[in-house]
Structures are given as C-alpha cells and as structure tokens.
Amino acid sequence: MSEFRTIGILGGGQLGRMLSVAASRLGLRCHIFEPGTAPAGDVAWRLTQAPYEDDSALRIFAESVDVITYEFENVPTSALDLLESIRPIRPNRRALAVSQDRLTEKTFLNQIGLATAPFADVPDPASLEAAVAEIGRPSILKTRRMGYDGKGQVRIEDGPAEWTGAPSVLEGFVDFSAEISVIIARGADGQVSAFDPGLNVHKEGILRTTTVPCGLSAQVTTDAVLIAARIANALDYIGVLGVELFVTENGLIVNEIAPRVHNSGHWTQAGCAVDQFEQHIRAVAGLPLGDGKRHADVVMENLIGADMDRVPDLLVQPRTQVHLYGKGEARPGRKMGHANRITG
Ligand code: AMP
Secondary structure: OOOOOEEEEEOOOHHHHHHHHHHHHOOOEEEEEOOOOOHHHHHOOEEEOOOOOOHHHHHHHHHOOOEEEEOOOOOOHHHHHHHHOOOOEOOOHHHHHHHHOHHHHHHHHHHOOOOOOOEEEEOOHHHHHHHHHHHOOOEEEEEOOOOOOOOOEEEEOOOOOOOOOOOEEEEEOOOOOEEEEEEEEEOOOOOEEEOOOEEEEEEOOEEEEEEEOOOOOHHHHHHHHHHHHHHHHHOOOOEEEEEEEEEEOOEEEEEEEEOOOOHHHOOHHHHEOOOHHHHHHHHHOOOOOOOOOEOOOEEEEEEEHHHHHHHHHHHOOOOEEEEEOOOOOOOOOOEEEEEEEEOO
16 A cells, blocks of 8 residues: 555644544554654654754654654754655655745745735844835734744734834735635645635634635635645645635735644544545555545534533534543643534
C-alpha cells in the first residue's frame, strides 16, 4: 500500500492527536515531536519531548520516520534544515515560509493574483505613523510572525496607535459580511479535493463555530474553492491547507492561510466519509485522496475553557459527536475539545 509506515509529526497538540488517530486507521503509525505538553502523545506510537534546539533528539526523531509533517507552522528554521537533510517534509518548506510570516504571505497572495486587505510593512515603531497615514483607520496592526487566535494584534481606531512589540504589518480593516474557510487537500500527484466551504464565527479572535453548508451562493463558494486550489497549486503543495476568506461586496479577500489541518475543518469528521485528518495523512503518505464530499449538514462548536462544563449534556445529545483533546486544566481561552452536531 503506502511506501511509508511511520509519519513524524512536529507539534503534539489536538491537531497532531487527531492526525495520529487518522493515521492509525490506515495502518500507519506516528512519532510526535513536541517541546511542551503533548495531548497527541496519548495516541501515538512514539513521543519525543525535547526542544527544537536539541539536534540529537531531532536526528533520532527524523531517522525513526519515513516522512515528516507538522500541525504547527512556527517550527524554527534551524530545526527544519536539520530534519529536511534526513527526511522529506510535507507540506514543503515554501508553504511554511509563506504562512509563517504575514508580510511574505500577503505579498505571495497578491503575486498570484489574489486579493488581500491593503497592507503596509511596519518593521519598527518609527514606521507606524507613515503606515497609518497610508492605510487609514480603522486598521489592525499584526505581528508578522507567531500570531494565532487573534494574538499579537492591535486594533487602531481614533486614538494613538499602540506598538505590538515586534516587526508587524498594518492591515486595512475589511468590511466583511461573513468569514468562510476552505479546507483543501492536494496529493503528491497534484490531485486536489476541496471540502465544502464553512461559515466561521469568531469571538475575541478565537473560532467559536463553523457551519456547513455556509449559506452563500454557488458563485461565492465556487470562487472560494478556486482560490484555495490556486494557492495549493502555486505552492506545489502536498497535504491539507486551510484558507480563511472574508466575504465582501467586492468579492472574496484572503485573510490567511494555514499549511496544515485547520480548526474550521473539524466538521468534516461528521460530514464526510474521509475527513481532513485522513486526507492529510493520505497526501503526505503518498496514498490517493479519499472521498471528501459532504453528506450531512454540520455545526462544529469549539469547547473553550469553561465550555467543558457542558460536556455531560453534549454527550447525550442526538446526532452529536464530542471530541475531547485530553488536556489538563480548562483555562479560559484554551481549546479543550469540540462538538460536531449533524443538523441535516
Ligand atoms: P487573524 O489572526 O488574522 O485570523 O484574525 C483573527 C480575526 O480578526 C479574523 O478572523 C477576523 O474576524 C478579524 N480580522 C482580522 N483581520 C481583519 C481585517 N483586516 N479586517 C477585519 N477584521 C479582521
């Protein structure tokens, strides 16, 4: 079947955990590399807990696997260089480089003909004023690197503009009517399979729900899928890619891309024969992609912090899957699990 038996995963959070379960269903096994706490370790063949600076641990990890993938895009370049000298990394380094840095990402998207929010490079506090004059208010200052779930972002309205503390991009505020995302898989042979676009609702920068179908016109959903396919092809991508888009009066605007399985694709576990985690494993292991066609309407709800108190009730709801990540303390803002409710 697959020429690969063992998949290495950088990052041991919930995404790595669900990837590992998907791999196990295909007779494959996963070795997780994670510097911190690793809920994925509970369900993996092997777990290495070591910093990304530990060359010897990285080498032993790489030599024990056939291919390396990741659930976390902010892996240091030095670690990737070492790993790649031993085993292939899928998706490739270019996809990582583009998505690790908001300035590189937006520049790349514009170069392949896709619309983004207007943006300006803000390397230091001294350049902020000129950038605000160019982009206007309201706008959002975002760190170029390491931002996720709304972290590292400062909204600029009427008052003085605050500094993020690191090289940033200033983005014009997009007046969107909805936020959607496309999760798309691309195989080693260039075959592409997109899941239906989902409608996303965020609160305080964190995804709360994804709903499919997204309720938008066929034209918008087709456009969204074509945009995602264009990005995947341009990056010669192998694996699952998440593309977040704003729906505006003037068409779709790409907000950001994630070179990995994505929270807004968790609904596929209940809505498709082959979910995003399995598609990713198939792609990186060189297997054919499976059937990602949606067979049900689904609402995915994240269980964040104190939402865990609702688990006893959710467990007895009809047509509802509960996925818990096996994390310890349910701190505010921490993603502890999600529920997929089949609505039609
Ligand atoms: P991000 O971390 O870039 O995905 O931003 C988190 C959330 O902030 C997005 O899902 C949007 O709800 C909002 N947001 C980010 N950028 C913009 C923008 N340029 N205009 C309007 N809202 C934005």
